[in-house]
Amino acid sequence: MIVEDAITLLSVQDLTASVDGTQILKGVNLEVKSGEIHAIMGPNGSGKSTFSKILAGHPDYTVTGGTITFKGQNLLDWEPEIRAREGLFLAFQYPLEIPGVTNSEFLRISCNAVRKHRGLPELDLLDFGDLINEKLKVVDMNPSFLQRSVNEGFSGGEKKRNEIVQMAVMEPVLSILDETDSGLDIDALKIVSQGVNQLSNAHNATIVITHYQRLLNYIVPDFIHVMEGGKIILTGGKELALELESRGYDWLTEE
Amino acid sequence: MTSEVKQLLKALQQRAEATIPRLVFPNTKQEEWKYTDPSALQSIRWQTALPQFESTVTPIPEAEFALVFANGTFIPDRSVVEPGELLVLGSVLTDNSSASLLSAHLGKYTDDWDMLSQINSSSCEDLSLIYVPQNYADGTIVALHYLNQGQHSASHPRCLVVLAPHSRLTIVEVHQGNEDVYWANPLTEIYVGEQAVLNHIIWQHQGLSAFHTQTTRVVQAKNSFYQLQTIDVGAQLSRHNLHVQLQGDATSTTLQGLVTIGANQTSDTYSTIVHSHPSGRSNQLHKCILRDHSHGVFSGQICVTKQGQLTDAQQMSRNLLLSPHARIDTKPQLQIVADNVKCAHGATVSQLDREEQFYLQSRGIDPVTATNLLTYAFAGEILQNIPIASVREAIVKLIFAQTIV
Known part of the structure; x- marks a missing residue:
């Protein structure tokens, strides 16, 4: 939703970045205010996922130019864990499996790292148990998942739901969902979308990265950006998604 | 009557003393010592360790019995031994009833050609003995605490464990010590009787200057179950010679090793399982976590003889290198003569993802x-x-x- 007196959470200006010496981003500009939902669409290889990984601080990518300001501060000064504690969350396209670490242990360590950074008291096992049981409801997840190793043996849908549980626990101000719809059947897509909608409010913002229009039926964006060749080449309202769905991406580059 | 015990010990010593001159001290030219250089052991003039100790015993509240050894010598007033059906002796010299057990088992399962075992035997003036009578299966836990210290002191503690048929026991050995350069060379002989179950844990947490060479010899009778977990953390050089010999059908053996070392530590596990009877199952998993300049070695032989039909043997060596300077040598080996078996082995080396x-x-x-x-x-x-x-x-x-x- 577009709200009055919204504050700018993210401001990206002329961002260029490379991986292994290959330039991937070639001047990205984006501004996200509190309350807003943005969608970034575009063909494969356009730089969408790279952009999300750079925001989260993946060590394989090098920022070669431009600025990223997050809540008025230079995001690039921060290590990935600081970005996370400051309220930037990335839901992974391919969440990793970590055998041997239980989901509950992982979530509690993560939760307390964030709380400590924000000056909140850390939660003991009991208090965390209460909290996590509430958060599981966001995506209708069975508590038995807490005792399993992180994402190990989870189906594609369960992994994506687990990402949203992590998001709910960490209470970010800016969430980036990288191809969260990939590998989801329609029921899982609805559950995940409802979870995301439930967590969004006037004080936070969401960037949804997707290839398809389908997800945007459930998470309705205020803005849609089309990325192509490492740049945002077009910005519009939610109606742009339908046009992209019917016409594809080619007409944009041909014009 | 204790003289009978003494005579048995004397015979063990004499046999070792007669053999030692024919043996060569371990060195890297020998296949079984290819990756670990034990020459530092030979360069020190070792002295017989005195029964002194400063370290505190790591408490294991679950253990009903606790035997404490200071540099290999039993310390009765620090130990907890309850009289009862179970025979737990820190020193066999104190009990006459041990003679028949010693004569049946002592030195029967060791390798005469192994120098370290023979050094242990040659200095064996006493040993500890645990005997679990038939059908005794109370879930009893016996802790053996080996405390070590003393610059250039050497100790060679020995322990004999005998489980009668249908009995059950858990043993935990804890080896620890201070920062002196000492040498601990313990040897444990184990007989697991028919349908008996032994859980065995070895926690090697020696001081970082120590040498630790340990021999574990296990013999399993029909339908018995032996499970070992070794945790290797300490010592500048540690070597575990582990040997499991089957004496009956349908045995089950689980061996799990965890090595976690750093600095310039070396930890070497040399294990052999001989499947010489049908339908035995064994499962071995060895994991090394190596930091700094540490060096892990694993050589694991699984031998299946012609008699070992329907053996199911699995062996896996997994290694995590946390430093570019750490080194692992791993050599899982299968030697199979029988033609109807299920055996698999493998090794992985990885860094953190x-x-x-x-x-x-x-x-x-x-x-x-x-x-x-x-x-x-x-x-x-x-x-x-x-x-x-x-x-x-x-x-x-x-x-x-x-x-x-």
């Missing part, structure tokens, strides 16, 4: 905690099987405390 680390960091977890969490996860598979909670928790704590920079 960058993507996993980034995933944890993106969830607000700092890199050191992330590394420790992933390292702990690697060890977890073995740790979670340690059947004594206090030991398991102490080792988990220890692994978490090994902060990785």
Whole structure:
């Protein structure tokens, strides 16, 4: 939703970045205010996922130019864990499996790292148990998942739901969902979308990265950006998604 | 009557003394010592260790029996031994009833051609003995605490464990000591009778200047079950010679080793399982976590003789290198003569996964905690099987405390 007196959470200006010496981003500009939902669409290889990984601080990518300001501060000064504690969350396209670490242990360590950074008291096992049981409801997840190793043996849908549980626990101000719809059947897509909608409010913002229009039926964006060749080449309202769905991406580059 | 015990010990010593001159001290020219250089052991003039100790015993509240040894000598007033059906002796010299057990088992399962075993035998003036009578299956836990210290002192503690048919026992050995350059050369002989179950834990937590050479010889009778967990943390050089020999059909053997070392430590596990009877099952998993300039070695032989039909033997060596200077030599080996068996083995060497680390960091977890969490996860598979909670928790704590920079 577009709200009055919204504050700018993210401001990206002329961002260029490379991986292994290959330039991937070639001047990205984006501004996200509190309350807003943005969608970034575009063909494969356009730089969408790279952009999300750079925001989260993946060590394989090098920022070669431009600025990223997050809540008025230079995001690039921060290590990935600081970005996370400051309220930037990335839901992974391919969440990793970590055998041997239980989901509950992982979530509690993560939760307390964030709380400590924000000056909140850390939660003991009991208090965390209460909290996590509430958060599981966001995506209708069975508590038995807490005792399993992180994402190990989870189906594609369960992994994506687990990402949203992590998001709910960490209470970010800016969430980036990288191809969260990939590998989801329609029921899982609805559950995940409802979870995301439930967590969004006037004080936070969401960037949804997707290839398809389908997800945007459930998470309705205020803005849609089309990325192509490492740049945002077009910005519009939610109606742009339908046009992209019917016409594809080619007409944009041909014009 | 104790003279009978003394005579048995004397015979063991004499046999060893007669053999030793025919043996060569371990060196890297020998296949079984190819990756670990034990020459430092030979360069020190070792002295017989005195029964002194400063270290405190790691408490294991679950253990009904606790035998404490200072540099190999039994310390009765520090030990807890309850009289009862179970025979637990810190010193066989104090009990006449041990003679028949010693004459049936002592020195019967060792390798005459192994120098370290023979050195142990030649200095064996006493030993500890645990005998579990038939059908005794109370879930009893016996702890053996070996405390070591003394510059250039050497000790050669020996223990004999005999489980009569249908009995059950858990033994935990804890080897620890101070920062002196000492040498511990323990030898444990184990006989697991028919349908008996033995859980065995060896926690090697010696001082970082110590030499630790340990021999474990296991013989399993028909339908018996033997499970071993070794946790190697200490010593500048540690070597475990582990040998499991089957004496009957349908035995089950589980061997799990966890090595977690750093600095310039070396830890070498040399194990052999001989499947010489049908339908035996064995499962071995050896994991090394290597930091700094440490060096891990694993040689694991699984031999299946012609008689070992329907053997099911699995062996896996997994290694995690946390430093570019750490080194692993791993050699899983199968020697199979029988034609109807199910055997598999393998080895992996890996580093921490960058993507996993980034995933944890993106969830607000700092890199050191992330590394420790992933390292702990690697060890977890073995740790979670340690059947004594206090030991398991102490080792988990220890692994978490090994902060990785």
